[in-house]
Structures are given as C-alpha cells and as structure tokens.
C-alpha cells in the first residue's frame with residue numbers, strides 16, 4: 001500500500017506526457033535492437049532517449065523522434081564532452097541541465113570533491129571514473145585527463161567531465177576544452193554554483209554588501225608549484241572595500257594573511273574559513289585576518305576549505321548568530 005501510494009504521488013509530480021514516452025520505449029525496443037547491432041550504440045540511443053523524453057515531456061513522442069535518435073547514435077554522430085559543474089556539495093544545488101547531462105552520459109570522469117550523492121543521479125549503467133586532484137597528493141596528470149576525454153569521445157562515448165563547483169573557476173577547464181577542440185570534438189559547458197556562492201548562501205550573508213564592499217575577487221592560495229602565488233595583486237587584496245575569496249587556502253593561509261597585512265590590510269579585518277560548504281558536515285571558524293590561520297587548523301583534515309576576507313565576513317558572523325537564535 002505504501003509503495004502504491006508513493007508511486008501515485010511520484011506520478012502526480014511528473015509531466016503527463018512522460019507516460020507516452022515510457023510506452024514508446026517499450027514499443028521501440030525491438031526496432032532499436034534490430035537497427036543497432038552494437039551494445040554501445042543501443043546504450044547511447046537510450047541515453048539520448050531519456051534526455052529527449054525530459055525535454056519533450058509535455059508532448060507525445062513521434063516517429064521523427066525515433067529517426068532523430070537513431071541518426072544521433074555515436075556510430076553516426078561521434079561522441080561528445082560536456083564539462084558539468086557539480087556545485088559545492090549539496091546535490092540540490094545542481095542545475096537541471098547538469099542532472100540531464102548526468103542522466104545521458106555513458107561515461108563520467110569526476111573529481112574527488114564530487115559527492116557520491118551527486119554521482120548517484122547518473123544512470124546506473126554509466127561508467128564512473130575518478131580522476132581526483134587533491135593539491136599535490138597522488139592524482140591523475142592533467143594531460144592524461146585531457147587525452148582520456150578525447151579518446152573516449154572519439155570512441156563515440158557521451159562523456160561528462162564532472163567538476164566540483166563551477167567548472168570555469170579554478171577548474172583547469174581551459175586545458176580540457178582546448179584538447180577537445182583541437183581534436184574536433186564538440187564541447188558543452190554547464191556552469192555550477194561555486195564554493196564561494198555556496199558558502200555565502202549557507203551562512204546567510206551577501207558577498208557584496210553595499211555598505212562595506214565595492215568589489216569581489218576570487219584568488220588562489222595554491223600556485224602550480226603548491227606555494228602561495230607570488231604574483232597575486234596584493235594592492236587589490238589590501239583594498240578595505242574588497243571581498244576576497246581564497247580558493248585552496250589551507251596550506252598557505254598564514255602566509256596569505258601575513259602578505260595581505262604587509263600590503264596594508266588591517267589585521268583586524270574579519271575573516272571566515274568555511275569547510276565543506278553546503279554539505280551536511282559544513283563547519284566554519286570566524287576570526288580576524290591576523291588570527292584566522294591558527295583557528296582554521298582545527299577544521300577537519302582533508303576537507304575543502306574556502307577563506308573569505310573582508311568586512312562582509314563580519315555580517316556573516318552576525319547572520320550566523322541570528323540563524324542560531326531563530
């Protein structure tokens with residue numbers, strides 16, 4: 001009974017036309033089998049079918065859909081690569097486009113930071129390959145990821161390259177896009193919510209609070225050699241009206257704070273280090289710029305951390321107090 005009632009409720013939430021697509025799937029199955037010999041092609045047909053069904057859920061499928069799907073199978077079309085932003089952790093923050101891409105992928109190459117609940121949204125049969133990159137720990141070389149993407153797409157796979165946050169923010173996307181384009185492979189990019197936006201929303205404050213912030217800047221705490229980049233624009237970091245978000249700040253946080261203070265930023269400037277933003281185990285510490293690094297050492301080892309420096313971090317502390325009091 002409970003099962004029936006759950007099914008009825010789920011069906012009530014789905015677009016009505018979807019049941020016509022489900023019927024079509026049943027009746028088309030024998031034709032798909034006879035027209036497409038290779039298992040990989042049939043898998044690609046059904047992957048594309050799912051995407052088309054969701055996109056056309058308000059109408060019934062037609063013969064033209066069948067032919068278009070057949071014409072679009074990898075054997076005839078060639079594979080593709082889609083860079084997808086997985087957001088900072090909470091699966092609810094994925095875009096609808098991202099979910100659709102996951103549900104049509106035949107292969108997913110994903111970062112370490114992507115939560116298992118997000119990978120669960122992909123089709124069961126999709127092959128998942130971890131190509132983790134954690135700072136300077138053991139990781140797959142970028143050039144290897146690039147050539148793998150190209151080889152898989154050339155073999156006709158529908159490849160999703162799933163990256164934490166937004167793929168275009170500190171995500172080494174350029175190398176992957178260039179490798180695909182050089183090989184003549186179509187690349188689509190689906191943006192995601194970056195860690196900075198996720199952290200600010202989860203803690204309930206504005207990154208550009210107009211009474212105190214005139215600009216927002218994303219910088220990296222981790223250069224190609226693992227050190228704090230010497231060529232950061234320290235005069236911008238020292239701007240008291242800026243909100244500075246430091247990605248990958250853990251190993252170099254005390255150096256960052258010292259350099260910002262040496263460049264003229266008030267040591268009392270509010271700072272916030274947020275670990276695992278938007279996840280169930282989110283955690284943060286708030287302090288002055290001068291003392292944030294010491295406190296941040298207490299955040300869970302191995303957790304992704306983002307550092308937010310600027311007057312807006314004070315309102316974050318106040319917002320958290322209000323949230324706690326509510």
Ligand SMILES: C[S@@+](CC[C@H](N)C(=O)[O-])C[C@H]1O[C@@H](n2cnc3c(N)ncnc32)[C@H](O)[C@@H]1O
Nearest residue numbers: 088165166169194195247248276277304305306
């Ligand atoms: C290689 S960068 C990728 C950034 C990602 N493309 C984005 O837009 O968020 C990895 C860094 O992002 C930050 N990060 C990613 N997810 C995070 C989260 N849930 N909480 C805090 N920081 C996070 C951390 O600074 C981490 O070291």
